[in-house]
Amino acid sequence: MKLLILSLCIIANLSNNGKASLESFMPTKDNMILADTTKGSDKSCSRPCKFNVKPRRCTYDFEISPSIEENGRPALTINNLTPGPAIQVCLHDIVIVKVKNKVPNQDVTLHWHGVEQKGTPYMDGVPMITQCPIVFGSTYEYAFIASSPGTFFYHTDSVSHQSDGVYGSLIVDQPQPLEPHASLYDYDRSEEHTLMVGAKFNELLTGHLEGVNQIRPDNLVVNGDEMDTKIFVMQGYGYRLRLINAIALECPLLINVERHPMTIIASDANPLQPVITDAVRLYPGERMDVVVRTDQQSGGYWVRVSGEGVCEGLSAHAMLLYSGFNYTTMLEQGPNPESETNYDTITDSQHLPSLREASPVPSVKSVYLSIDKNSPKFKDADIDFSYRSDAMSKKPFFPAVLSSVKSVVQINGKNFLYPDAPYLLKPRDVHPNIICNVGEENEQMEPQCLQVLKAQANEVIELVLGNEGFNTNDSYTFHMHGQKMQVIATWQNPKNVPVSKSEIYKLYSEDIVTRNERNPPLKDTFVVPNKGFTVVRYTPIYGGSWLLECRSCSTILPVAILINVPISIPKLVIDALPSCGNYRPADLLLN
The missing domain is CATH 2.60.40.420 (Cupredoxins -  blue copper proteins)
Known part of the structure; x- marks a missing residue:
């Protein structure tokens, strides 16, 4: 561990030209890069992000192992969870994840999807490209700077391992005044309002030597559940929701909130010019941040996720619940299929203009x-x-x-x-x-x-x-x-x-x-x-x-x-x- 932490100091000499220092990505130029100066305060890395506060070291211990879920399905889990533990940090924090592989006869690596790895290209998590695989029984320690704010996630490099359950959210927050669209919403509760969509299979893809391409998911889940994820809100406010398509197969997703238009404000952790839409389309690995205003009659509303491609015909739901609403009846009646497919507008982010203008390019x-x-x-x-x-x-x-x-x-x-x-x-x-x-x-x-x-x-x-x-x-x-x-x-x-x-x-x-x-x-x-x-x-x-x-x-x-x-x-x-x-x-x- 000491050697790896020392390597973080060494990357002070690494960048595009090999001379920029790690401190250049920090809010202050203090030599105590790894010092935690927040004694006496809340040690959690999931916290309101403030100005002029030194970054924290955020350490996580992950054990990847096979498991049987409550419904009897086999899965690969992180600390017996799928999705794995949520990582939520502030801009410039140092993320350290110790990964132990407990999957027999399997090699694993973790990729930090969307993280730029400034100065730490060897932490990208691609086997035999940026690192040696983590063999059964061994531990690998990842360490990198959360150098950009936004919605990210992590997953194993293997499509089969990810499909079997090894993935989780990674959110990098920043002080609210730095958010370009902060005026459009009142609440950004990343821990509660991140919706990560995965796919479930009747059997483990891991270990299949052939025929994996023919195995199809049989249902979708939101934060690991088919219908139990709840978003609690108060009437009359704007809420930022973070949407993640964590499916490794070619499975685009349509997502909408019943009777609530969405305003798209960011995609893949980059701000966009705001666009209002009834539904959004997310491709595998894509993330989208949207704002929902709770301006409807107080009650409960379904968030519907519909699969396309190899997930055609599959769906999952979450619930948007206004404060004080008893959702028992809502669960008993279930979603109304007739009211869920009439979208006037469906938007994907690939065609939306960025919030910032690009510099002219003399030649390509x-x-x-x-x-x-x-x-x-x-x-x-x-x-x-x-x-x-x-x-x-x-x-x-x-x-x-x-x-x-x-x-x-x-x-x-x-x-x-x-x-x-x-x-x-x-x-x-x-x-x-x-x-x-x-x-x-x-x-x-x-x-x-x-x-x-x-x-x-x-x-x-x-x-x-x-x-x-x-x-x-x-x-x-x-x-x-x-x-x-x-x-x-x-x-x-x-x-x-x-x-x-x-x-x-x-x-x-x-x-x-x-x-x-x-x-x-x-x-x-x-x-x-x-x-x-x-x-x-x-x-x-x-x-x-x-x-x-x-x-x-x-x-x-x-x-x-x-x-x-x-x-x-x-x-x-x-x-x-x-x-x-x-x-x-x-x-x-x-x-």
Whole structure:
């Protein structure tokens, strides 16, 4: 622990140019970074955030283990809870989470979804990219600065582990005068008014070696319950609600509050120009902050969550309860299905303008990412289960899972391959044969490779993600680690026919597609519609190895690229982090 805390001090030398100090992210430049000077006061990190108060160290102990819920369902839990313990801190607090893995025969990591990890890129929680996996029986200590306010959450890197219950909310508050939309609401009760939606399955996805893609959730839950979550309010006030889609599969959600319009004020922890709507659509991993005014007759009202995509037909409910209302009858009667689907307006945040204007961009580097389902061509003889050493000559390796599926989602015709050593910490130990540069994937004969996009600090990169739709009718949600992206444009072919790379660039260059370069929304989670495309701009501000992934694209073979921005991490920090020893990912052992 001492070494890891010392590493936090070392990151005073880390940033985009390796010289900015950790104190620059603090409200004051005091050398006692880790000192708790709040003696005699409430030690809880969940507290009203104030000016001129030193940050606190917020320490949490997580034990991830299998469990049986009260209804008999198997689950993976954190401290016997799913969702896991809520983390609520103030801006600039230091978050320390000690994670112990008690899941037999499983490796885990925790990713802090939306957290920028300024100065701590090795705390992002991606196995074999930013850290070694946490093997059964071992403990890993995460430590990072809550450097940006907003609504975040955490989950395991594994889609199966997250689907089985390992996720929880992470809220970073700031002093109320700093909130850009504070005038729109009277109460921001993050602990009570955060609605995290998850999916439940009849069986554990963890441990399934095949057929996971065919397993579908059978119900939705809000804060772990189908209908028991309660939001207590008083009549005549405005309340800020924080909505989180914590589902790892391609499951968009429609959320509305009965007879109460919502005002959208933020998405993915970034403020937006306020928009009033009847219902909002949240994609997997997306968060949205809304304001609800309690201006209806005193009583009880249903908050309805409806699933789309793989969750089509599933729903969950919470209750908005005015002070003094007895909700017994409301529970007995249940929701009225006829009054819940008539929405005049449904809004998603990807098209909404940001509250702040973007700076002009003199030039951009354009990179195209082709997204589609493909059927890798191979013969049965190409599938090899034997171990081969690096000294032996080898033919292209096709994972055995390809023999049981007709097609897989790929980026530029390849699936992502996790490296044989942590890429961020020990890039020289990564076998060079598994690396392929984005845009040059055709030089790699195998269907999987470590797809790397090399970027420089402050270089403006425009990613054009084309969901061409030649072999699929699915839309896909992407998540960017470490930093937000500007969503410049999103377009879907109204003719519902596939589009090629050349057609996409022609549409984009001729201004046929609406572009927002003035005040584009800042997002870390965005959707790429089928037979269409999304254009995002990314300007690396600080170094690291950051994953751009489509978690919901596949539970079989990863779909992602790695954006690498040069950084120099002190040897003292690397030595303080747990080493992988002789650990290798399963696909590398067979490759």
